[in-house]
Amino acid sequence: MAACIEDVLAKAEKDEAERLKSISVQKELDLEFDLGNLLACDKNSVDAHGLKSTKKEDFLRSLARDNTQLIINEIWKHPTERVEEVIVVKLPEATTPLPREKPPPKPKPPTKWEQFAKLKGIQKKKKTNLVWDEVHKEWRRRWGYKRAKDNTKEWLIEVPENADPNEDQFAKRNKAKKERVAKNEFNRLKNVARAQKLPIPGQGLVPTPQQSKSDLTRAISVAKVSTASAGKFQERLPHEKAPKNTGKKRKFQPLIGNFSDERQKQLDILKVMDSKKPRIDMTKAVNRQMREEDSESRSNARKGPGKKGRRGNMSGKGKGGGGKGKGKGKGPKGKPQNQRGKAGKR
Amino acid sequence: MRPLTDEETKTMFEKLSKYIGENIKLLIDRPDGTYCFRLHNDRVYYISEKILKLATNISRDKLISIGTCFGKFTKTHQFRLHITALDFLAPYAKFKVWLKPGGEQSFLYGNHIMKSGLGRITENTAQYQGVVVYSMADVPLGFGVAAKNTQECRRVDPMSIVVFHQADIGEYIRNEDMLT
Numbered sequence A: 001m002a003a004c005i006e007d008v009l010a011k012a013e014k015d016e017a018e019r020l021k022s023i024s025v026q027k028e029l030d031l032e033f034d035l036g037n038l039l040a041c042d043k044n045s046v047d048a049h050g051l052k053s054t055k056k057e058d059f060l061r062s063l064a065r066d067n068t069q070l071i072i073n074e075i076w077k078h079p080t081e082r083v084e085e086v087i088v089v090k091l092p093e094a095t096t097p098l099p100r101e102k103p104p105p106k107p108k109p110p111t112k113w114e115q116f117a118k119l120k121g122i123q124k125k126k127k128t129n130l131v132w133d134e135v136h137k138e139w140r141r142r143w144g145y146k147r148a149k150d151n152t153k154e155w156l157i158e159v160p161e162n163a164d165p166n167e168d169q170f171a172k173r174n175k176a177k178k179e180r181v182a183k184n185e186f187n188r189l190k191n192v193a194r195a196q197k198l199p200i201p202g203q204g205l206v207p208t209p210q211q212s213k214s215d216l217t218r219a220i221s222v223a224k225v226s227t228a229s230a231g232k233f234q235e236r237l238p239h240e241k242a243p244k245n246t247g248k249k250r251k252f253q254p255l256i257g258n259f260s261d262e263r264q265k266q267l268d269i270l271k272v273m274d275s276k277k278p279r280i281d282m283t284k285a286v287n288r289q290m291r292e293e294d295s296e297s298r299s300n301a302r303k304g305p306g307k308k309g310r311r312g313n314m315s316g317k318g319k320g321g322g323g324k325g326k327g328k329g330k331g332p333k334g335k336p337q338n339q340r341g342k343a344g345k346r
Numbered sequence B: 001m002r003p004l005t006d007e008e009t010k011t012m013f014e015k016l017s018k019y020i021g022e023n024i025k026l027l028i029d030r031p032d033g034t035y036c037f038r039l040h041n042d043r044v045y046y047i048s049e050k051i052l053k054l055a056t057n058i059s060r061d062k063l064i065s066i067g068t069c070f071g072k073f074t075k076t077h078q079f080r081l082h083i084t085a086l087d088f089l090a091p092y093a094k095f096k097v098w099l100k101p102g103g104e105q106s107f108l109y110g111n112h113i114m115k116s117g118l119g120r121i122t123e124n125t126a127q128y129q130g131v132v133v134y135s136m137a138d139v140p141l142g143f144g145v146a147a148k149n150t151q152e153c154r155r156v157d158p159m160s161i162v163v164f165h166q167a168d169i170g171e172y173i174r175n176e177d178m179l180t
Helices: A002-019 A048-052 A056-076 A112-120 A169-195 A213-225 A259-275 A282-314 A316-345 B006-028 B049-055 B083-092 B101-108 B150-155
Strands: A032-034 A039-041 A080-083 A086-089 A130-133 A138-141 B035-040 B043-048 B068-073 B079-081 B096-099 B118-121 B130-135 B140-146 B161-168
Touching (some): A039 A056, A112 A169, A259 B006, B006 B035, B035 B049, B043 B049, B068 B083, B096 B101
Parallel strands (some): B096 B130
Antiparallel strands (some): A130 A138, B035 B043, B043 B068, B068 B079, B140 B161
16 A cells, blocks of 8 residues: 555656756757747757657657757846736847748839939939928928928919019919929829830820821821811812721611612622521431431331231240330330320311 | 611521521512612611602601511610511411410410410421411411420420410500501
């Protein structure tokens, strides 16, 4: 009995020791740590015997446990602090470079201005965000809402010497601003289109420094039909050619024209339609085949009962084969024939 | 009113040929006078030359109908045959279906033809072939499309559809205002 108790106690002790393994791990070579990535490299040779043994899983688990213990030991060497009842450690910078997940972004295609600036060697100058506003005596943003030196907030504008005195200078200024905004937006769209290699917006008859011949001919044809009569009374130059690609007009034959011509045309259409028909009509061919089979089986069925008796006398073999086949054919196919006969009589 | 364009003529002939095959020639090339097709309000009329010339006196908006209306072009440029064309289709029809007296009424009310109403059918009628429907006394009643070919018709059960309804002479009463 005593031995038994001792055994149990020893076992419990052993289990406890197993559960709470020592934090000190012995290794031949020290591990290399990169705590920023929580990474440790174990350069010790792996025990080949342990790997091949039947307790491979246990061996690997214990190896992993030991190495993890070493990382945690390493972490504890760093200064700790307490933040909201939790002990935290500030990890050092990572030393192992990791490859990025996605390819680096492609550089944006340069806008027209960036191209020009590069050509001329124009550098971007950094300007301060805030500037001193003399009127309000405070620092204000250089642009945007509540900007310094806001000329839209002026209550009076001096009419320039050479301007029309009745012109509304405020409206003029607003209009100019709106046009500048619109132009900027247009240029932005052009940049987007150029980057995506789309046709640049604003096509048609926009003023260009050098118009090609096709541009000019198109401009002429557009101008010629842009009259009140849609170009009907527009005179042509002596050797001017008729404009191309001006669209087709629907035209119908006269209501009472040449009737024989019309008939001939319709007959020609019929001829073409006939020639396009397939020579062998598949469904028709299949139908014909089906019909032949039907009539054959019907005639066999009709002959059947008379012959059956005779054949039976001749040979058992012939009767068995022939009788079976006919019996099958007779059942379903005999019926419709009868029905049809009745329908015809009615 | 105007003659049909080539395209329109082709669509119409294709539809007609489903019922009368190459007999369209007999409609175009008639020994008893010149007949032609004319389009008016999207409807195709089959008119003799004589009547056509008389009809030119009537203004377009006042003209309701001339000759025989064969059908109309839908907005998608398909051609729909009207029951009024039956007088010209029936004599030349290639595939026919005869109805038992019991099935006649159902068909004239615009229903499909069941096997039970079928009296006779032309041999080797293909599936989806245009057919002209007759009563047992050989009175043309309308036209439709064969749902089954002749062989299959023999085998199917009495309540299955053998001919799809397209037009019947009951429409003269039911759809009087549509038929111009």
